[in-house]
Amino acid sequence: MTQSSDLEPVVRPAIPKPRAHRSSVWRGFFGNKKAAFGFGIFAVFVVIAIFAPLLAPYNPQATVFTPLQGPSWHHWFGTTATGQDVLSQMIIGSRVSLGIGISAGIMATALAILLGMLPAYLGGKTDTIFTTITNIMLVIPGLPLLIVITAYVHQTDTWTLALVLGLTGWAWGARVLRSQTLTYVRRDFVVAARLAGASHWHILIHEILPNMLSLVVANLMFATLGAVLATASLQFLGLGNPNSMSWGTMLYWAQVGQALLNGAWWWLVAPGAAIALFGSSMALMNFGVDELTNPRLRQARRISKEFSRKQSRRPTHD
Amino acid sequence: MKYLASRVGFLVLSLWAAVTVNFVLPRLMPGNPAILMLGRYKGQLTPRALHALKLQFGVTNTPLWQQYWVYLGHLLHGNLGLSLTYYPVPVGQIIAQSLPWTLGLVGTATIISMVLGTAVGVYLAWNHGHFWDNVLSTVAMFTAALPYFWLALLLLYFLAYVYHWFPLAHAYSTGINPTWSWSFAFNVVRHALLPALTIVISSLGGWMIGMRNNMIQTLGEDYITFAEAKGVKKGRLMFQYAARNAILPSLTSFAMSLGFVVGGALLTEVVFSYPGVGYQLLVAVQNEDYPLMQGLFLVIALAVLLANFVVEMLYGKLDPRTRQGQGGAYS
């Protein structure tokens, strides 16, 4: 049983780098219905936030309209108890809500990359210690912790809130990225780079990280979703700065202004729906990236009943 | 045994971390927030209570490690200080009154949601790519992004305020006395339905998608094809071969995301004025009642960590690979 009688290709390729071509990654992303749809929603929100002052029909602070009007042609989403236009508040409020969510998401993801990849790469005691810290961060209930922190800080301003969310939201991503890094550390292309004398940072950033890009992106969505929901919760409880304009503080004022007892459902529905819609766009993109990285999630199962002699060929997309 | 020891070790370690975070936070904040609180409550407290508060929040010249020892000692004796909102009721007593409501509501709703979500996830994975899989996995994207409290508000408005199908607030009708009777139990269940529904709707999608994806992953394994080939019947293939394995990674993420879910569920209590720990936590925060807030945070953390421990134990039961010391050839 000698190797030479094996039928493996005679010409062996050089050490394979499992790096996907960048443009094909993008094509895959937009070829995925869920991801593309999620990105569409996200893009609309970003455009609204950027051009908010131009798009808002009225001054969101101005208390000049009849209070508690239902949705109408002049006020698509009605007015508040103090006679402010809900739509204008939503449009202007998107800036703070998206700003906190996205910046906290980016910060949490950056920390997750650092605290997930580095210990996994270095291994040994460092890894044990950091993994334990990550696991502890994961199991300590996040929202109650945030409530306690923001209660001590008093009327947390926007950027403090983003900072706190970023600093507490990295653990899940770190866990995922760590286990993925572990699968790469002993691969041939990493070992080869190490033998060739590349520095640790070079290997981490240029050899390993590019392979985990989709995981990083998925984590960015997930962390942003978490931050958006947590921001809304804290602001709803009055723990943010209630005078800044955001979807969460709108809900706070709606609650304080007894929107429900007054039957002003629009005051609550509009900002909440914006949060849910923006969050869904993150969840959809996250799920789409999941499907891209995990081919099994994409394929329709053909076990048992689905065997047909003539194949029912599925459309090539999705 | 080794597994049990490592899980107990982790439980102790994470508990210690929660306790220490609780101790460090107020001392870490710029301009100790406790001083503000003390100023606010100065006139209303006895000098002894004031002194105890100063010790508890580090407004003192005692060395830090000594404060820490005193703090740990108090915790061991179950002494969480006095609540300022409900002065002079001990924090421990408030927790004892609110915790059962939370365990009943949030605990039950979370378990229902987990079981239901997992079952639906198994079904969707089995019918991967079919109508219901496409519909429900997309719907789950939206429910996963719903803020709990917002859904709670909507349900409250439409189902309780506009149509009077459910009571508006509280754990039982004001004006009736808690007794061990069927009518009271019925009253409690009626009040718990809407908040429970909120928690189930908001968290179901997460469990469902998690189990679905794990199950799809498992269905691609060779042992499933092998079992199918050897003629194992559908039901047994689906549960004993596929779901039994798919639930293992799910359990780990269950354990990990329990903290998130419980946090969101606590906000539901706020909306329904449900007298559990979440509602009390808001009361404490709004009144700057730091002793109560600290005590509640600890109790929430304890509950989540214990639940996590139970899930880990269950994992150990379900996965033979964690059971060691049976003297197998390669164990």
Added chain:
Amino acid sequence: MTEEAILSLENVSVEYDSGPEPVTVVRNVSLDVYPEEILGLIGESGSGKSTLAYTAMRLLKNASMTTGTVRIAGRDIYAMKHEELRQFRWAQVSMAFQTAMNALNPVMTVGEQILDTLNSHQTMTRGEAAQRAQELLHLVRLSSDTFERYPHELSGGMRQRVVIAISIALNPQLVIMDEPTTGLDVVVQRTILDEIVEIQRRHHFAILFISHDFQLVSTLAHRVAIMYAGKIVEVSRASSLHDADELHHPYTQGLIRAVPRLTDDEATAIGIPGNPPDPRDFPKGCAYADRCPLVQTMCRNTLPELEQVGSSLIACHVVQQQEAKTHGR
């Protein structure tokens, strides 16, 4: 051969349809396996040999059979209802999977997994089933306490034995073995192969032995089928593969030359230069043309089909012409 085949593949083509465009991996393959024979199926990875095995068992995932018929003991298994197939399949034809590491359910004991096989097909009392399970373990030389073990507690060789025990549990007429010894060390491989042959002799089942190891298969099998780029290019008696005077497909010739000759002073082995074609873009003519030393224009234009050449079936224009000339047709 006059005997009726146990497994009969007729014009089978298989497409994978999970990628952006369907990929044909098996092209118009016909093959019969007869009772009690060992038929070796040789091909390099990607030649479609494993896919062919899964097609024969109706176990394809993300792929479908686009043309052809598969008959087991004379019955078209693709015409069967699901429940009928479930009961019929393993009792007639079973399969030892390539990756024994992953073929066993990690959360069930070995015993439960053997019992599952028995109980899914026969009504046995608990005692009878347990006894049969022990018999099977004994047959593959595993101790009786293996019954209580979980897969992770067993070595690779032991797991492969369990898989073999499960595949012969119902006394099938044919066992398909898809690279049954991949991933095991050489000594264990040899022992397991010897055991397989021994059990096969005593229990009179046929084996379709799939491997990329030409030398191994040519010594183990009675007949050998050689697969290249989704097609079977030659079916011969195994003994003819050692006979340099016999006519063979150029690819087979290449494989024979690639086996080191230890009779000479120094071992010489000649590899086959080049790579098999991309399955997304098979040439119009013979898929081997680019690597073939005998290639002619017709090879690139028309696809050769299997034809009787001497005692073999060979799909090669050049060899077929040679044969025609010598017999003065």
